[in-house]
Amino acid sequence: MPPNRDHLSENSPLLRPHQHSADSDDESDPHIYRTPRQPNLKNRTIIWSTLTLIFIFALVFVLCFQHLLSDAALPWVGTLPRDPMLAAFAILKVAPVIDGHIDLPILIRTKYANNVTAVPLQSRTPGHVDIPRLRQGRVGGFFWSVYVTCPENQKEDKDDFTEASWRVRDTLEQIDVARSLISKYPDTFQLAVSSDAVVSSITNGKIASLLGVEGGHQLGNSIAVLRQYHALGVRYVTLTHTCHNAFADSSGNPVPLHNGLSPFGRRLIDEMNRLGVLVDLSHTSDETAIQALNHSKAPVIWSHSSARAIHDVPRNVPDDILRLVGKGEGQKDGVVMVNFAPGFIAKPGNASVQAVADHVEHIARTAGRDHVGLGSDFDGIPGAPEGLEDVSKYPALVAELVRRGWNKYEVAGLTGSNVLRVLRGAEHVAKELQDAGTEPIYDLYKARRDIPRGSGI
Ligand SMILES: [Zn+2]
Secondary structure, eight states: OOTTGGGOOTTOGGGHHHHTSTTOOTTTSTTTTHHHHHHHHHHHHHHHHHHHHHHHHHHHHHHHOGGGSOTTTGGGGTOOOSSHHHHHHHHHHHSOEEEEEEOHHHHHHHHHTTOGGGOOTTSOOSSSOOHHHHHHTTEEEEEEEEOOOOOSSGGGGTTTSOSOOSHHHHHHHHHHHHHHHHHHOTTTEEEOOSHHHHHHHHHTTOEEEEEEEOOGGGGTTOHHHHHHHHHTTEEEEESOSSSOOSSBOBTTOSSOSSSSBOHHHHHHHHHHHHHTOEEEOTTBOHHHHHHHHHHOSSOEEESSOOBTTTSOOTTSBOHHHHTTBSSSTTOBOEEEEEOOOHHHHSSTTOOBHHHHHHHHHHHHHHHOGGGEEEOOOBTSSSSOOBTOOSGGGHHHHHHHHHHTTOOHHHHHIIIIIHHHHHHHHHHHHHHHHHHTTOOOOOOOOTTOOSSOOSOOO
16 A cells, blocks of 8 residues: 555546546555545634635625724735824835936035035935935935036027037036935935836845936037937936027926927937937926927926916916827826925915825826826925925925825836836837937037038048
8 A cells, every 4th residue: 555545635626637647546446445534624714714615704804894903914914004104204215206307416516515525415405305305205216416506597698599508518517416325325326227226226225316407508509418418327417497599488488489499409318219308398388398299209207396376476387288288189198296395386485285186186187197207396496395394304395195095006107117217208209210210410509500501521
């Protein structure tokens, strides 16, 4: 008799193959094992029935009596804690914030004369941003805005933007500041130049650091300069700041110059699409935004803009433009990343975490919850809303949205996955264009007189 035969059962499907194997003698002498098997079968039935009952009881308990479980136990059964702030931290643990616009480099220029060695980011800074508060706020990544001012008025830059300026130099200095600070704290920051790099930085416990140039006026009217910014890691360019430029009209000047994009601005977008640099429509005029949405082959962003229907200022996005954002017919994928600047959020004295949540919800209602993100503008705004005073406070906003019924997937979209999807979309378009052999654009700005054209060698 082979050993251990008494545990075999023809009722167990796991053992059926053995019953038909060539060396099996079950069928040749089935009676040998029947008598001792029956009480064993009975025991097993009792054990399995008990286990099944315990399982059903536990399931019913978890489903029906969750309110009896403590907040600490709920995540273990896949449920968010009931306390909205604890729920916010639970979501942010797996879906940290990727902010579309943080102005730390311009603060380093104005407060530290760009001397990165003098910047103590590991202790509390006078601004909205430092490493302890970024960690407290569950920040997984952000676009370091690289910004230099517009000309004081249009006259300074002539009418055709050909007045020589130091803005390309100054932009390079701010890129240097951002990259130097990222290198100075390698345990905290990691330069990220792609959506995959953002994900791997976050997975490694680092804060993914992306770069964005805040205004076409910083390009020196040159598409070649765009290419070099891209080579340095820049992944969005805001088409305008508060001034019109050679490429596009701004919301900061109510008198239009190009009535939206100039022909050269369309060429700029073509090259941004080819490179995978996101088109950022914050600060642009409504006409610029509509034309850019139509012209761009790639998804677009508003790196730091809120909803005009909630607070009526030109810097916010109106509903007719929000309705052009989406994945349907006649729409373009994009993400509107809500700005926290009190002046863009509410009447004086009324900017609060609830008011910011109102903007988030309005954009979500109008464009969809897949099309809203966070673009605080910290360190670029004079004050901050009550309850959202600095980068440590994002969990308060998430808690407010949880309180309003947002589920964890919707919150994760808001905090980061929507902007990641859009960045991935732009990378996809760039790859397609490059794979199709699309040439770089070497068009010169028409008002330039410094390079003779068309003569050849
Ligand atoms: Zn701005």
